[in-house]
Amino acid sequence: MTISTSGDTLVYQDLSGQRMEAQGVVSLGPSGGVKDSTGAIIYPDSYAISAVTRDASGNLLTMTITDGTTSWMQTITRDANGNLSTMTKWVRQ
Numbered sequence: 001m002t003i004s005t006s007g008d009t010l011v012y013q014d015l016s017g018q019r020m021e022a023q024g025v026v027s028l029g030p031s032g033g034v035k036d037s038t039g040a041i042i043y044p045d046s047y048a049i050s051a052v053t054r055d056a057s058g059n060l061l062t063m064t065i066t067d068g069t070t071s072w073m074q075t076i077t078r079d080a081n082g083n084l085s086t087m088t089k090w091v092r093q
Contacts, residue, residue, distance in 0.1 A: 012087070018060065036072055037091040044072070044090060057082055065090070 013019045033041035047065040055061055059082050064073045072090035079085050 035089065037089050040092070042067075042072065042090060047072075055082075064093070 011019065033043045036042045044065055047067050049063060050066045050071060051062075051064040052060060053062045055078070059078060060076055061078075062073055062075050064071055066072075071093040073093055074090050075088045077085045077087075
């Protein structure tokens with residue numbers, strides 16, 4: 001998994017190589033961190049993926065990450081063609 005940013009666009013590539021972009025959802029903190037649902041700065045690239053869910057076509061719908069103590073989930077919605085529509089902030093669980 002890689003997550004990068006360009007301006008206000010989040011670029012996400014999952015382990016299968018599927019690339020998605022979401023514009024206007026990124027709040028960058030210091031050193032590339034992002035704000036979670038509580039406003040805390042987190043570093044998703046440094047956390048382990050603990051769970052994913054996919055639709056019948058294999059498209060990623062949710063991803064849960066953990067730092068060993070706290071978990072966060074990000075939800076992706078898709079249009080009828082399976083294209084990325086929205087991506088939520090990392091929601092603290």
